[in-house]
Amino acid sequence: MKGDGHLSPTDNVTIRRGRPVGDREARRIELLNAGVQVIAELGLGGASLRKVAKKAGYTTGAVTYYFANKEQLFAAIVEYMFQRFDEMLYAGEDIGDYRRRFEHWFDINADSFIWPAGFQLLTRARHDAELAAIYRDTYAQYRRITTRRIEAQQKSGTIRDDISAELLAEQIAALADGWAMMLPIEPDRFTPERVDRLLDALLRQMAPSRS
Amino acid sequence: MKGDGHLSPTDNVTIRRGRPVGDREARRIELLNAGVQVIAELGLGGASLRKVAKKAGYTTGAVTYYFANKEQLFAAIVEYMFQRFDEMLYAGEDIGDYRRRFEHWFDINADSFIWPAGFQLLTRARHDAELAAIYRDTYAQYRRITTRRIEAQQKSGTIRDDISAELLAEQIAALADGWAMMLPIEPDRFTPERVDRLLDALLRQMAPSRS
Amino acid sequence: MKGDGHLSPTDNVTIRRGRPVGDREARRIELLNAGVQVIAELGLGGASLRKVAKKAGYTTGAVTYYFANKEQLFAAIVEYMFQRFDEMLYAGEDIGDYRRRFEHWFDINADSFIWPAGFQLLTRARHDAELAAIYRDTYAQYRRITTRRIEAQQKSGTIRDDISAELLAEQIAALADGWAMMLPIEPDRFTPERVDRLLDALLRQMAPSRS
Amino acid sequence: MKGDGHLSPTDNVTIRRGRPVGDREARRIELLNAGVQVIAELGLGGASLRKVAKKAGYTTGAVTYYFANKEQLFAAIVEYMFQRFDEMLYAGEDIGDYRRRFEHWFDINADSFIWPAGFQLLTRARHDAELAAIYRDTYAQYRRITTRRIEAQQKSGTIRDDISAELLAEQIAALADGWAMMLPIEPDRFTPERVDRLLDALLRQMAPSRS
DNA sequence: AATGAATGAGTGTTCATTCAT
DNA sequence: GATGAATGAACACTCATTCAT
Numbered sequence: 001m002k003g004d005g006h007l008s009p010t011d012n013v014t015i016r017r018g019r020p021v022g023d024r025e026a027r028r029i030e031l032l033n034a035g036v037q038v039i040a041e042l043g044l045g046g047a048s049l050r051k052v053a054k055k056a057g058y059t060t061g062a063v064t065y066y067f068a069n070k071e072q073l074f075a076a077i078v079e080y081m082f083q084r085f086d087e088m089l090y091a092g093e094d095i096g097d098y099r100r101r102f103e104h105w106f107d108i109n110a111d112s113f114i115w116p117a118g119f120q121l122l123t124r125a126r127h128d129a130e131l132a133a134i135y136r137d138t139y140a141q142y143r144r145i146t147t148r149r150i151e152a153q154q155k156s157g158t159i160r161d162d163i164s165a166e167l168l169a170e171q172i173a174a175l176a177d178g179w180a181m182m183l184p185i186e187p188d189r190f191t192p193e194r195v196d197r198l199l200d201a202l203l204r205q206m207a208p209s210r211s
Numbered sequence: 212m213k214g215d216g217h218l219s220p221t222d223n224v225t226i227r228r229g230r231p232v233g234d235r236e237a238r239r240i241e242l243l244n245a246g247v248q249v250i251a252e253l254g255l256g257g258a259s260l261r262k263v264a265k266k267a268g269y270t271t272g273a274v275t276y277y278f279a280n281k282e283q284l285f286a287a288i289v290e291y292m293f294q295r296f297d298e299m300l301y302a303g304e305d306i307g308d309y310r311r312r313f314e315h316w317f318d319i320n321a322d323s324f325i326w327p328a329g330f331q332l333l334t335r336a337r338h339d340a341e342l343a344a345i346y347r348d349t350y351a352q353y354r355r356i357t358t359r360r361i362e363a364q365q366k367s368g369t370i371r372d373d374i375s376a377e378l379l380a381e382q383i384a385a386l387a388d389g390w391a392m393m394l395p396i397e398p399d400r401f402t403p404e405r406v407d408r409l410l411d412a413l414l415r416q417m418a419p420s421r422s
Numbered sequence: 423m424k425g426d427g428h429l430s431p432t433d434n435v436t437i438r439r440g441r442p443v444g445d446r447e448a449r450r451i452e453l454l455n456a457g458v459q460v461i462a463e464l465g466l467g468g469a470s471l472r473k474v475a476k477k478a479g480y481t482t483g484a485v486t487y488y489f490a491n492k493e494q495l496f497a498a499i500v501e502y503m504f505q506r507f508d509e510m511l512y513a514g515e516d517i518g519d520y521r522r523r524f525e526h527w528f529d530i531n532a533d534s535f536i537w538p539a540g541f542q543l544l545t546r547a548r549h550d551a552e553l554a555a556i557y558r559d560t561y562a563q564y565r566r567i568t569t570r571r572i573e574a575q576q577k578s579g580t581i582r583d584d585i586s587a588e589l590l591a592e593q594i595a596a597l598a599d600g601w602a603m604m605l606p607i608e609p610d611r612f613t614p615e616r617v618d619r620l621l622d623a624l625l626r627q628m629a630p631s632r633s
Numbered sequence: 634m635k636g637d638g639h640l641s642p643t644d645n646v647t648i649r650r651g652r653p654v655g656d657r658e659a660r661r662i663e664l665l666n667a668g669v670q671v672i673a674e675l676g677l678g679g680a681s682l683r684k685v686a687k688k689a690g691y692t693t694g695a696v697t698y699y700f701a702n703k704e705q706l707f708a709a710i711v712e713y714m715f716q717r718f719d720e721m722l723y724a725g726e727d728i729g730d731y732r733r734r735f736e737h738w739f740d741i742n743a744d745s746f747i748w749p750a751g752f753q754l755l756t757r758a759r760h761d762a763e764l765a766a767i768y769r770d771t772y773a774q775y776r777r778i779t780t781r782r783i784e785a786q787q788k789s790g791t792i793r794d795d796i797s798a799e800l801l802a803e804q805i806a807a808l809a810d811g812w813a814m815m816l817p818i819e820p821d822r823f824t825p826e827r828v829d830r831l832l833d834a835l836l837r838q839m840a841p842s843r844s
Numbered sequence: 845a846a847t848g849a850a851t852g853a854g855t856g857t858t859c860a861t862t863c864a865t
Numbered sequence: 866g867a868t869g870a871a872t873g874a875a876c877a878c879t880c881a882t883t884c885a886t
Contacts, residue, residue, distance in 0.1 A: 023849085043338035045256065048876060059851055064878060066849095116337075123334045126327070126395040127254035135396055167412045177392045178385030184337045185346055201378045205416040235866095259859060271860090272868050281860065445870085465760035467678065470855065481872050483859090488870095492856060538759070545756050548749070548817045549676035557818055589834045596811030603810045606759045607768055623800045627838040657845095681880060693881090694847050703881065 028066050028076075031056050035077050040113030040184075044120045049073070074121050075130045081118030082138045084108055090145075098172075098206075099199050105176070106195050109183055116184040119177075143169050160208045168206060175202065239277050239287070242267050246288050251324030255331045260284070285332050286341045292329030293349045295319060309383075309417075310410050316387070317406050320394055327395040354380050371419040379417060386413065450488050450498070453478050457499050462535030462606075466542045471495070496543050497552045503540030504560045506530055512567075520594075520628075521621050527598070528617050531605055538606040541599075565591050582630040590628060597624065661699050661709070664689050668710050673746030677753045682706070707754050708763045714751030715771045717741060731805075731839075732832050738809070739828050742816055749817040752810075776802050793841045801839060808835065 034056035039047045049070055053063045067073035085105075109115045125131040143166065150165035159168070179198075183190055245267035250258045260274045260281055267274075278284040296316075320326045336342040354377065361376035370379070390409075394401055456478035461469045471492055475485045489495040507527075531537045547553040565588065572587035581590070601620075605612055667689035672680045682703055686696045700706040718738075742748045758764040776799065783798035792801070812831075816823055 027849090043335055045335065046338065049878085050876075060877090061851055061853095061879090062849085065851095068878095070877065120334050122396075123331050123392070124254060124256065127257065132396055139393075139397075163412045163415055164408075167408060170409070171386065171412060174389030174393065175382065175385050177389035178387065179389075181333075181388045181392060182350075182385065185333075185343060186350075197375075197378060198381070201374045201382060204374055209420045260861090261859070270868055272863090272870095273866095275861065276867060449870090465757055467757065468760065471857085472855080482857090483872055483874095484870080486857060487872095490857095542756050544818075545753050545814070546676055546678065549679065554818055561815075561819075585834045585837055586830075589830060592831070593808065593834060596815065597804065597807050599811035599814045600807030600809065601811075603755070603814060604772075604807065607755075607765055608772075619797075619800060620803070623796045623804060626796055631842045682882090683880070692847050694849095694884090695845090697882065698846065 024066075027058075027062075031058065031063055031066055031073070032077055032080055035073055036113050036117040039077075039117035039120060044124070071128060071130060074124070074128075075134060077114075078118045078121050078131060078134050081114050082134065084114060085138070085142075098203060102176075102199050103195070106190065106192075109180070110190075115180060119180045119184075139173065142173060146172065157208060159206050162209070172202075235277075238269075238273075242269065242274060242277055242284070243288055243291055245269075246284055247291075247324050247328045250288070250328040250331060255335070282339060282341060285335070285339075286345060288325075289329050289332050289342055289345050292325050292332075293345065295325060296349070296353075309414060313387075313410050314406065317401065317403075320391070326391060330391050330395075350384065353384060357383065368419060370417050373420070383413075446488075449480075449484075453480065453485055453488055453495070454499055454502055457495055458535050458539040461499075461539035461542060466546070493550060493552060496546070496550075497556060499536075500540045500543050500553060500556050503536050504556065506536060507560070507564075520625060524598075524621050525617065528612065528614075531602070537602060541602045541606075561595065564595060568594065579630060581628050584631070594624075657699075660691075660695075664691065664696060664699055664706070665710055665713055668706055669713075669746050669750045672710075672750040672753060677757070704761060704763060707757070707761075708767060710747075711751045711754050711764055711767050714747050714754075715767065717747060718771070718775075731836060735809075735832050735835075736828070739823065739825075742813070748813060752813050752817075772806065775806060779805065790841060792839050795842070805835075 031052065035047070035052045038051045038055050042051065049063045050060050052073070053060045056063075063073065067076065105115075121131065122135055125135045146169035147166045150159055150168050153159040154161040154165055159165075179190075242263060246258070246263045249262045249266050253262065261271055263284070264271045264274045274284065278287065316326075332342065333346060336346045357380040358377045361370055361379050364370040365372040365376055370376075390401075453474065457469070457474045460473050460477050464473065471485045472482050474495070475482045478485075485495065489498065527537075543553065544557060547557045568591035569588045572581055572590050575581040576583040576587055581587075601612075664685060668680070668685045671684045671688050675684065682696045683693055685706070686693045689696075696706065700709065738748075754764065755768060758768045779802035780799045783792055783801050786792040787794040787798055792798075812823075
């Protein structure tokens with residue numbers, strides 16, 4: 001199992017004078033990673049601060065030192081997940097890139113546990129104001145960006161324009177959420193070929209209807 | 212608050228031979244209802260057998276008397292959710308009915324807490340073999356039925372046939388899951404008009420491309 | 423060490439049909455006793471539910487089963503203390519009884535730990551609304567009764583009437599509080615003879631000034 | 634909120650030889666002040682070194698740097714309280730001054746949190762040898778001084794001599810303790826007028842019985 | 845002199861579960 | 866059939882304290 005995916009702390013540790021401060025950020029990420037792994041292995045219900053600490057090789061107190069709350073640790077994980085998501089979102093420009101983006105996203109999911117873990121966390125959003133806010137903000141931003149992008153492609157004729165860009169954006173989001181939901185339960189159903197065909201179908205449905 | 216939706220216990224009491232066991236069934240359903248409500252109100256993490264018992268007006272012991280386990284209570288709730296889902300699935304026959312089906316499904320979600328509750332439960336499927344089995348079976352059946360139905364409509368020319376029926380079925384399922392995910396977090400985004408337009412878009416994407 | 427003083431549970435267990443219910447009250451008192459002892463031995467800061475449970479020979483969970491809260495356990499102890507106090511208050515009628523009352527009270531303090539324990543609890547009243555309420559109510563009642571009683575004795579000429587009955591009542595209360603404060607810290611200073619002389623002095627100061 | 638009353642650090646910095654240690658002393662007093670405030674606000678149970686440090690604007694480590702122990706910080710606070718008490722004790726000489734002394738003392742209590750805080754600390758004396766020693770020493774000294782003073786006034790005929798000076802001294806101490814106990818719980822009952830009447834009653838009881 | 849990271853024991857509390865009644 | 870007393874492990878969290886820097 002690798003499982004650490006893109007959660008590399010290394011970038012933050014630059015040369016500093018005096019006591020190392022970069023450590024703090026590095027430790028946080030270590031704990032974040034441990035949290036992701038524990039959630040992925042044991043599920044949300046089985047994820048306790050104790051177990052996160054143990055997985056990271058720290059004491060219980062260390063976790064609460066870096067994160068005031070369980071809630072805040074979890075919120076941090078979700079935020080991290082969305083940062084990955086954003087990177088994907090901003091890569092590429094035209095419609096063909098949708099395929100590349102989704103493939104990248106499926107890669108992340110296969111490679112790291114961050115998405116399944118964060119996604120489980122998201123189901124708590126209804127009862128956790130902080131998570132709900134993160135969720136809403138991220139989705140709002142996603143919708144804004146994607147809608148604008150689709151609009152551009154509708155104008156250039158690469159995406160059908162008989163459905164509003166905004167509806168298409170929302171549809172894609174829902175589709176991605178649904179896949180993220182299914183993925184950890186039936187991972188075998190998401191082979192690369194299958195993913196390819198799913199994306200094919202989606203792109204075909206978004207293509208301008210041929211005269 | 213109504214919130215009980217279609218969870219009426221009476222339907223389950225069919226004619227039986229021997230000692231009437233109807234009461235037993237009725238109690239079970241009462242507890243199921245209480246479980247759904249507690250999960251909907253407090254989230255999965257906040258749902259304890261104690262609270263379910265209290266909500267149903269029973270003692271703690273009663274819950275463990277009717278359900279050997281917390282797991283089994285939860286599995287029973289998910290099963291109940293899918294029974295509702297099935298009813299929706301079997302109603303209607305042709306493509307236009309998709310709209311009716313989804314509308315019906317959105318109604319259930321607005322009316323009762325069963326879907327949001329069961330859906331949260333589903334996120335545990337990865338770590339709960341029993342839930343995973345229920346999930347897989349239900350989805351397999353869904354795919355079988357829906358695929359066959361779409362194939363029929365593809366033949367009759369009411370659904371595009373350049374995408375395999377099976378892929379379309381899976382896509383619809385993912386879409387529904389994604390919506391079910393978003394619904395409890397941003398309920399305001401799912402007004403009847405909005406739902407109408409979302410369904411419109413979906414149907415248009417499934418329609419055969421005009422010659 | 424005796425330490426159980428007047429906290430006898432026996433009265434509550436009468437003959438009953440079916441499952442014994444009197445047990446409940448008896449267990450509560452057992453735990454109350456254990457709480458008193460732990461506070462007396464370890465101080466308020468050292469009194470944890472765990473230690474109370476252990477002292478009573480129960481598990482941790484049992485304590486929280488009988489008392490929803492640490493606060494409620496503590497409030498119950500204070501209430502118990504004041505019940506003892508009330509018994510003292512209602513015994514006897516005329517001024518000479520003050521001596522008997524105080525002697526009885528000093529006896530309780532020497533015999534059981536309930537007063538020192540409860541008294542320590544009282545210092546929390548400022549930050550614990552429930553305790554504060556108990557304190558205020560008890561003192562208000564004490565003042566009412568004692569004031570009325572002193573008034574009667576002022577009329578019959580056995581207590582000086584150049585100081586209002588109400589002020590004398592308050593003074594006695596403060597004096598008792600002060601003694602209760604000192605007692606656990608310097609117990610050696612409160613020998614029976616010394617107590618006698620302290621009471622003598624008090625009574626002399628309350629006596630009518632000779633013509 | 635003022636609340637710092639007489640806890641000004643400046644007074645303590647007297648002329649010293651060698652390296653100036655004034656800073657150190659000043660810091661100590663700052664932390665003492667913070668401790669008093671935290672105890673007054675949160676109660677003894679809620680007072681942690683962390684909170685004291687935060688209130689004073691220092692780091693956690695600083696507190697343990699200036700005070701080896703929590704116990705020692707607390708002991709220092711009690712000592713400080715008694716220094717204030719002593720100042721009161723030594724002011725004035727004859728019986729009329731009792732009123733002035735008590736008024737001064739009630740002023741301190743209304744003005745600063747030192748007495749309520751220190752008093753709460755005192756309840757720990759039973760289980761904290763250091764505190765107990767401070768308490769005993771202070772009271773012993775108080776008794777010595779006050780007894781001698783009352784004796785003098787008994788000789789001069791301004792205080793009744795049918796009760797021993799020592800008993801009167803102890804009585805006054807107990808009374809003051811009782812008031813200090815009640816004050817934080819029912820502050821509204823101690824208006825200046827009421828205090829006046831309480832002191833009146835006390836003085837009248839100490840006055841020589843009129844021929 | 846002072847910091848703040850880290851510890852690890854301990855807290856109150858909740859909980860699923862058991863079982864005599 | 867159903868209760869509810871009791872368990873004991875687990876939880877999130879707080880804390881006094883230590884110590885390298």
